[in-house]
Amino acid sequence: MKQSKNNPIKFLAKLERKIIKDLEILNNHFHRFTNHIHPIKDRLVIKIKLYEDLNESQRKSVNYTFRKVYQITLEKHHEEWEKPHYLALGYLNNKLIAIRYIVLAEALFDGTPVKLAGTGGLLTLPSYRRLGIAEEIFRRVDDYIFDNLNIDCGLFICGKSLVKYYERLGWTKLTCYKLFYQNNDNKISRLKKYAVMIKSKSRIYNPELIEINGKLW
Structure with a gap:
């Protein structure tokens, strides 16, 4: 801490991160309290849109989330x-408080062609976690x-570590498999x-x- 105080820029940056983290914790406690009265998942509006059809405002919101x-943008994630x-x-x-994305892909299962909907990127803003939001988006x-x-x-x-969580949402873990895909090269x-x-x-x-005929998701 002494070293940080000797460097005002580093000290202020560290202080800012701590304040943001504390605010997220306080907001989460507030949302969890109000969630008992009026569940957020019942007020959640979920829109499923083609990625290419997102307007500039929507892309900014997605990248912010x-x-x-x-700690990266969706474009960097690609x-x-x-x-x-x-x-x-x-x-x-x-x-915008939560996102889940869908990838359409083709694969071979033991040599047989299969059409897949690959899903991933299930993320929720820190202030809105543990409120049933992720589960609601997952089911929708x-x-x-x-x-x-x-x-x-x-x-x-x-x-x-997340297998049991997703099993509760109706998904099954493959027990005996080898999965191959194309990497970035x-x-x-x-x-x-x-x-x-x-x-x-x-x-x-x-x-x-x-x-998998392509990259993972």
């Missing part, structure tokens, strides 16, 4: 992960991809460390070999 959660086709935007009082997007998109199943990857890579979650309405999929 990505920076708050991932450099490593697949670009989304659709975005589910969750609004409260015209403020699930309904949308199976009712409106010509797909065989949904698929996404996640950290192993267009070379074939094998997925490691992450869990693969899958969901389908009419058929049970449990492939041993998954080959």
Whole structure:
């Protein structure tokens, strides 16, 4: 701390980060209190839009949310992960507070062609977490991809610590598989460390070999 005080710019930047963090905590407590009276998820307006159709204002809101959660913009996110086709935007009082994106992809399951809706990027602003918002967006997007998109199943990857959370939302963890995809250099890579979650309405999929025609999401 003494070193920071000797550098006013660093000290003020550190102080600003602490104030922002404290405000987020206070706002979250406020939202959790009011949530018992009038649940936020019941007031949430969810719009699912083509990514290419976003206007400038919407793109700014999306990038603001990505920076708050991932410390990068969505465009920067594209450099490593697949670009989304659709975005589910969750609004409260015209403020964007949550996002989930949808990627349309093709894959081979044990050599058989499959159309996928890859979902990911489920993020909520810190002040609005643990209020049921993410779960509400997750369920709405699930309904949308199976009712409106010509797909065989949904698929996404996640950290192993999140498997039980997504299982409660109706997704299943693949237990025996090898998943390959194209990395940023267009070379074939094998997925490691992450869990693969899958969901389908009419058929049970449990492939041993998954080959994604493109980057992951």
